[in-house]
Amino acid sequence: MKHWRILGILMLCIILTGCSTNHETDTTSDSQGVMTKNQDLTLTTTHPITSLDTDKLSQFGRLNNTIEGLYSAMGDSDTELALAKKVKINASRTTYTFTLWKDSYWSNGDLITASDFVFAWQRALQPRTKSPNADLFDGIKNARQILNGKLPASQLGVSAPDKFTLVVHLDHPMAELPQRLAFPLFGPQNEKFAKRMGKRYGTKPQYHVYAGPFMVSSHKFSIQHWHMVPNPHYWDRKHVYLRQIDVRMYPSQRAAWNAYESGTLDEIRLVNKTNLKSFEKSADYTARPYSKMVNLVYRQRGHAANTPLMRQKTARLAISHAINRQVLTQASYGSTSLPAKGIVPAGLSRGVRGTSDFAAAQPEQKTLAFLPKTAQAEWLAALKATHQKRVTLTLGYSDIGSGEKVAKVLKQQLVGTLPRLSITLKPRQEGLNRDYAPVTADMTVVTQRAQYADPLAMLDLFTSDNAANFGHWSNETYDDLIDQASNAPSFNSQRWQTLLKAEGLLMQEQGATPLIQPASTYLVNPKLNGVVYNTVGTQSNFKSAYFVH
CATH class of the missing domain: 3.10.105.10 (Dipeptide-binding Protein; Domain 3)
Structure with a gap:
């Protein structure tokens, strides 16, 4: 039984001065030889999409798989550098200088630059954006004054001295900063594309671009049934194995249950199931803790x-x-x-x-x-x-x-x-x-x-x-x-x-x-492998997920 007994293993990461990561990832699948031909994943959601704009989301749901920032959250509540190649921290721990990779691209082929982060963060704090999670910026220089309406968002302590250097100034040391920056709100936004789209930005898939491993397809898109497909310009595209993630709202829990039992749905949450013990010995049962x-x-x-x-x-x-x-x-x-x-x-x-x-x-x-x-x-x-x-x-x-x-x-x-x-x-x-x-x-x-x-x-x-x-x-x-x-x-x-x-x-x-x-209990297709389940921030990362025989 995959029971919730992992409560003692969550350790925090302290990012040290001058740490770096390698963009030439060594991540491989040990099971590529037994992968199925069908790499289509079908999931359910309880909410329709009303925006693709990450600055306007209070919860990211499945869309977190389309977003990537300076850090990525790991399954053990640790973090690792993602779009940032390295980071230097000053002696007082109030200035972080990130060096970005020079080969990271948006889903439309545009280069991801430091100014895209500056644009995204300032935009999230602007009154007309009204980002529901804007309080997470508190501690970055001037963020609190901006949130209180005393300064314009342009005064936020973040700058891009060149294309691949991002400097973040803090009001005070923040030991938890790497953990915060792994949250999707701190990802970049394509400034050039957003300004070209204007009010249309993020309203439909064709009016948005993505930095993460997946992108939302405009094919047969509706707010209750949509598809994520691999981002062709993602820096680690060769380690994205799924062909498509199909996400849909079902009209009822019974309809979703019937879809899972027929094999057309790969994951279902056990809601309103009073006799959970009858599922606990099943190979597809799992109980997931979440903070x-x-x-x-x-x-x-x-x-x-x-x-x-x-x-x-x-x-x-x-x-x-x-x-x-x-x-x-x-x-x-x-x-x-x-x-x-x-x-x-x-x-x-x-x-x-x-x-x-x-x-x-x-x-x-x-x-x-x-x-x-x-x-x-x-x-x-x-x-x-x-x-x-x-x-x-x-x-x-x-x-x-x-x-x-x-x-x-x-x-x-x-x-x-x-x-x-x-x-x-x-x-x-x-x-x-x-x-x-x-x-x-x-x-x-x-x-x-x-x-x-x-x-x-x-x-x-x-x-x-x-x-x-x-x-x-x-x-x-x-x-x-x-x-x-x-x-x-x-x-x-x-x-x-x-x-x-x-x-x-x-x-x-x-x-x-x-x-x-609360812990959430699910039935999950036992042939699905490689999913990273986080206990904080966003829950499921399908970047390296795949099906086996």
């Missing part, structure tokens, strides 16, 4: 009737103590997922020299314990403080995946434990390519992802000025701790302790309440 958390956030801004109650730390602690996370996890996501230990997912990061996992070291585990009597006392105290005898809260949830199931079990637990409480469920539509939607309920179940392999990737989401801080919880001490960790020049023990202190404060305050660390 994301299902959290409960509280609306703490505005003039809604229950906002004063949601601002009460005691009320939020009562809610956390009223949740039996083991039961909630089992009833919604199943046995392969984990009850939350904190905001930072288990397996995301380990301490210096491979010491304890960050999630296991979280100092305020007691705030997540199921303590019904404590919860009741805290809840009554919170009601008294806000002069309420009875309250009805709205609970928002995503209208896709397991969101409704989580919300229903959560409602049952909270109403069953906390006196004088009623809850009204409120479905919340989610889209792939748009800004973070504001929460419109008193409490909202949200799924939040680590975009790079470091505790900071999750903890930074709850700083006061982060767009992903849905409930607008704010704490100056917490913000200062995150700033200290962000400024650290390396992954040292002091930085580790600072991050633990920050999460401890977040848990003491229950600025957000972590619920579940």
Whole structure:
């Protein structure tokens, strides 16, 4: 059984001054002699394509296979240089100078240059672009002032002194920078092509170009059924084996299931399958961990009737103590997922020299314990403080995946434990390519992802000025701790302790309440080999995938 037991192996990469890589890759397939003639892969997706423009995507889904940047993410949460040949870092670790390869090309044959990175990064920060993940630029010189509207995007600390040299200036050292730069948002954009296309850019395959191993084909393209084919100008084209990746939305889970059973679909997620044990001994079963958390956030801004109650730390602690996370996890996501230990997912990061996992070291585990009597006392105290005898809260949830199931079990637990409480469920539509939607309920179940392999990737989401801080919880001490960790020049023990202190404060305050660390269970064609599954950032890399007999 491919069970989720790899939580202790995720190690962070510290990129050293002057490191480089070889573009003449030695990557080969040990199984080329047994490859099938049919190298067509068929996948499913839950979202239609509404844009091919990477600056406008909040999630990249299958499109990450069309993107490549300075670094590539590896399956073990490490990184390696990709479009960059080498990087030099100054003594204060605030300036990175990348030398690009001179033989990397866009899918239309144009040369990939340093100015394409400058254009892409500045464009992502421009108000008219409204990149949903723009906060990831924070720490690059002037990015925060640009995000706050105090400087134009042209003042971002990135420059191209010549075609193949990219210089990145930082406001402060960022130990996690290589992990961040592996995220697809930091890939290049073809400036010449984008300006020629104007408003059409990224709206259809013929109006976009690609730097990654695959490109989206314009043949029979629709937003619900599309194809990726090898990029003919990709620098490592000889090690891209698939002929085509066919991606489609199915009208129902039953239709997708029938397609998998008939052999016309190569991967299917086991959604709403209650008896997972019946699949676990199958050769095509797999459970994949991913560094994301299902959290409960509280609306703490505005003039809604229950906002004063949601601002009460005691009320939020009562809610956390009223949740039996083991039961909630089992009833919604199943046995392969984990009850939350904190905001930072288990397996995301380990301490210096491979010491304890960050999630296991979280100092305020007691705030997540199921303590019904404590919860009741805290809840009554919170009601008294806000002069309420009875309250009805709205609970928002995503209208896709397991969101409704989580919300229903959560409602049952909270109403069953906390006196004088009623809850009204409120479905919340989610889209792939748009800004973070504001929460419109008193409490909202949200799924939040680590975009790079470091505790900071999750903890930074709850700083006061982060767009992903849905409930607008704010704490100056917490913000200062995150700033200290962000400024650290390396992954040292002091930085580790600072991050633990920050999460401890977040848990003491229950600025957000972590619920579940979900794992996704799939059936995958056992003849498919060579796929790299990442635990952070983007999930599946099919660059070197192939089918065997």
